[in-house]
Amino acid sequence: MTAYRNHTFDQIEPGAGLVVHHTVTSQEVELMALVSGEADPFAADGDEAARCGPACEGVSAEALVHGMLKRQLPGPGTVIMAHQLSYSGRACAGDELVASVTVLEKQAPDRVLFDCQVRRGDDVLLAGTVTVRAPLTSQVVDGREAPDVVLRRHDVFGRLFRECEGQPAVKCAVVHPCDAASLGGALEAARHGLIEPVLVGPQAKIHAVAKAGGWDLSAYRVVPTEHSHAAAEAAVALAKAGEVQALMKGSLHTDELMAAVVASGTGLRTGRRVSHVFVMDVPAYPRMLLVTDAAINIAPSIRDKVDIVQNAIDLAHVLGVAEPRVAILAAVETVNPEMVATIDAAMLCKMADRGQITGGLVDGPLAFDNAVSVEAAKTKHIVSDVAGRADVLMVPNLEAGNMVAKQLQYLAGADSAGIVLGARVPIILTSRADSVRTRLASAAVLKLLARAQQEQAERRQAELAAQAGQP
Numbered sequence: 320m321t322a323y324r325n326h327t328f329d330q331i332e333p334g335a336g337l338v339v340h341h342t343v344t345s346q347e348v349e350l351m352a353l354v355s356g357e358a359d360p361f362a363a364d365g366d367e368a369a370r371c372g373p374a375c376e377g378v379s380a381e382a383l384v385h386g387m388l389k390r391q392l393p394g395p396g397t398v399i400m401a402h403q404l405s406y407s408g409r410a411c412a413g414d415e416l417v418a419s420v421t422v423l424e425k426q427a428p429d430r431v432l433f434d435c436q437v438r439r440g441d442d443v444l445l446a447g448t449v450t451v452r453a454p455l456t457s458q459v460v461d462g463r464e465a466p467d468v469v470l471r472r473h474d475v476f477g478r479l480f481r482e483c484e485g486q487p488a489v490k491c492a493v494v495h496p497c498d499a500a501s502l503g504g505a506l507e508a509a510r511h512g513l514i515e516p517v518l519v520g521p522q523a524k525i526h527a528v529a530k531a532g533g534w535d536l537s538a539y540r541v542v543p544t545e546h547s548h549a550a551a552e553a554a555v556a557l558a559k560a561g562e563v564q565a566l567m568k569g570s571l572h573t574d575e576l577m578a579a580v581v582a583s584g585t586g587l588r589t590g591r592r593v594s595h596v597f598v599m600d601v602p603a604y605p606r607m608l609l610v611t612d613a614a615i616n617i618a619p620s621i622r623d624k625v626d627i628v629q630n631a632i633d634l635a636h637v638l639g640v641a642e643p644r645v646a647i648l649a650a651v652e653t654v655n656p657e658m659v660a661t662i663d664a665a666m667l668c669k670m671a672d673r674g675q676i677t678g679g680l681v682d683g684p685l686a687f688d689n690a691v692s693v694e695a696a697k698t699k700h701i702v703s704d705v706a707g708r709a710d711v712l713m714v715p716n717l718e719a720g721n722m723v724a725k726q727l728q729y730l731a732g733a734d735s736a737g738i739v740l741g742a743r744v745p746i747i748l749t750s751r752a753d754s755v756r757t758r759l760a761s762a763a764v765l766k767l768l769a770r771a772q773q774e775q776a777e778r779r780q781a782e783l784a785a786q787a788g789q790p
Contacts, residue, residue, distance in 0.1 A: 323460045325394030328429045328453040336421035337392045341383055343414045379410045380437040380445040383418045388433065388451055392420060396454030404435065404447035414439050420449075429453050475600035475607045476734060476760040479638065480511075482767060488515040489564050489769040491762075492554035494576055495520040495547045496569035500751050502528050505567060507755060508762035509539075517542060517563055520550040547571035551579035558587055558744045564769045566746040567762075573748050577615070580742055592616070592626035593741035595748070596634055597724045598764055601733040604691060609635060609643075609711040610727070613720030614748060615739065621663050624713070625676060628667060630740040631711045632679040637771045638764070646690035646709035647683025648719070652701060660684065660715035667713075679711070680704050687712075687723070736760035738768065745769055 326335075381404060389397045410416060416439055423432045431453045437445040491514040496502040502525065505516045518525055518536065522543040529536045542557070544550045551571065557563045568576050580587050595614035598607065611631045616623055628645055635643035647664035654661045664683030671681035682705035688695040693707030714720035727733040736757060739746035745768045747761045 323390045323395050325396050325454050325458045326392055327457060328393075328425070328431065328455055331393060331422055331425065331431055331453060333422050333424055335392070336419060337387055338417065338419045339383070339387055339391075341416045341418060343379060343410050343412055343416060347379060347382075347412075380406065380416065380418070383416065383437060384420060384435045384445065384449065387418060387420050388449065393431065393451065393453040395458045395460040396456070398452040400430065400450045400452050402435075402447060402449040404445055404449070406445055408439065408442050408444045410437075410439065410444055416444070423448065429455060475598075476736070476756065476763070479598075479736075479760060479763040479767065482639070483513060483763050486766065486770055488512050489766045490515045490517060490562070491565040491567050491765065491769075492517045492519050492542075492557050492563040493567045494554040494569050495550040495571040497521065497524040497528060497547075498570040498751075499528055499532050500753075501569035501749060502534070503532055504749060504753070504755070504758040505569075506534055508759060511759060511762075513759065513762040513766045514565070514567070515539075516567075517557065519554045519557070520544055520569065521546065547575055548579075551576045552585070555579045555582070555585065555587055559585075563744070564773060565744050565765050567765070568746070568748045570751075573614075576746075576748075577739075580739075580746065587742040587744060589741060589743055591630060591741040592619075592623045593739060594623075594627040594630045595737060595739050596631050598634075598638065598736040598738065598760070599724070599727055599733045600735075600760075601727055601731050603731055606708075606710060607638065607640070608691075608709070608727075608733075610720060610724050611711065611713055613714065613717060613724045614737065615717070617717045619716065621666055624663060624667060625670060626741060628671075628676055628681065628711075628713055629678075631713065632676070634738065634740060634764075634768065635710055636678060637768050640710050643679040643710040644705040644708050645679050645681045645683075645711040645713055646685045646705050647681065647713045648687060648690060648723075649684035649715060650686060652684055652686050652689055652699060652706075654684065663715070682706065683713070685709075734760065736764050738764045740768075745772070 385399060416437055418437045421434045423434050425431050429452050431451050433449045435447060435449050436443060493505040493516045496505055496518055497520055508514045509516050517540045519542040522541055525541060542553055544553050554566055558566060581593060593615055594612040597610040597613055599610060601608055609631050612627050616627065619627060632643050632645065647667050649658060649660040649664055651661065654665045661684040668681050668683055670676050682703045685706055689699055689701055689706050690709045690712060696706035712723065714723055724735060728735055734756060737748055738761060739748060745765045747765050749758060
């Protein structure tokens with residue numbers, strides 16, 4: 320067991336020091352980049368700037384020194400008060416570092432000044448002083464109390480970003496972008512070439528938000544409306560007229576936007592039920608995972624579920640999964656006449672067998688454990704091409720879906736993007752809690768889907784033209 324025992328202010332003597340030899344890991348580089356905000360979600364694998372970028376230039380060396388001071392000398396109970404440090408060079412994965420901290424002087428009642436240095440061979444990466452408030456009482460901390468850190472292994476979103484490269488931006492109506500999060504997110508997506516935003520909403524409010532954020536809107540079209548309801552209706556009209564190929568929710572309620580989308584006669588309905596899909600990058604899972612529907616359909620009927628499954632399969636195709644495995648979730652993996660979810664699952668599987676659902680492998684009912692764990696499926700003697708290897712999780716209802724998605728996000732460290740399917744154009748339902756990476760990933764999914772739909776429409780037009788030309 321690792322335990323950290325501190326040195327109190329009275330126990331510390333001038334000249335006392337500590338030297339640590341440390342090899343920088345790729346996990347540390349990635350974590351420092353994420354914490355510092357310098358992580359570029361568009362960086363290609365193996366890119367030197369991504370591996371040793373600005374986040375690694377001094378931050379990792381500084382973190383090493385801070386860790387020595389707070390864990391070992393003085394140790395637990397230490398508070399960093401101030402530092403004067405200079406940085407030079409880069410610390411990259413695989414580098415062998417030598418860090419030292421030495422007591423320069425003590426200042427009553429509890430201040431201690433340390434000389435600090437981090438070297439890589441003959442190169443000095445960090446040098447300077449750090450002032451700490453040393454503990455006054457003895458303390459021992461169990462090293463197991465340190466929090467676990469989860470880092471992404473598969474970089475699902477990175478692959479999606481790279482697939483978007485070289486493709487023109489999608490014209491997207493941003494509906495009522497009247498706060499910094501929604502307007503800034505749209506402009507960031509535009510900066511990365513994912514969308515060409517058309518800003519729809521009260522013009523004065525939009526420009527006021529832009530002014531406060533220091534953003535220039537001169538390159539973008541603004542469609543003025545009086546309020547959020549009018550913005551939703553105007554954005555839907557733009558999509559229906561073909562002036563935009565996608566919609567992005569701004570600072571209005573989801574119900575306001577979706578009411579305009581599904582409105583009879585003026586909306587964007589198709590023959591499909593509208594549904595939502597979370598595209599998830601789960602660190603502990605070896606593939607992209609789609610969860611549906613956790614945002615639109617509260618208690619879908621079996622007819623609704625057919626469309627929800629088909630929507631998810633079609634999206635999986637766009638995202639590069641040739642034959643997605645769809646697990647129909649329930650609390651158990653056997654059909655129970657008293658559990659509607661298991662009966663629906665059995666019906667969906669038979670409908671897939673008869674070609675009423677196409678393009679994927681569908682199996683259920685499956686409990687969550689044997690849908691995502693090969694070991695769990697084997698333990699329960701489930702023979703299935705889907706069990707343990709699901710690409711899509713179809714949940715029984717919105718409540719279950721919301722719980723599954725939120726648990727994956729907050730307990731499993733999953734990143735998630737979201738997209739609404741089944742309308743004439745794809746729709747992003749952003750949240751104020753969304754990170755920049757989540758907003759960009761959702762825009763990437765939107766871009767790939769909008770382009771796929773446009774290509775499909777062009778193929779249909781070509782086929783109709785060819786048929787019209789036949790004798």
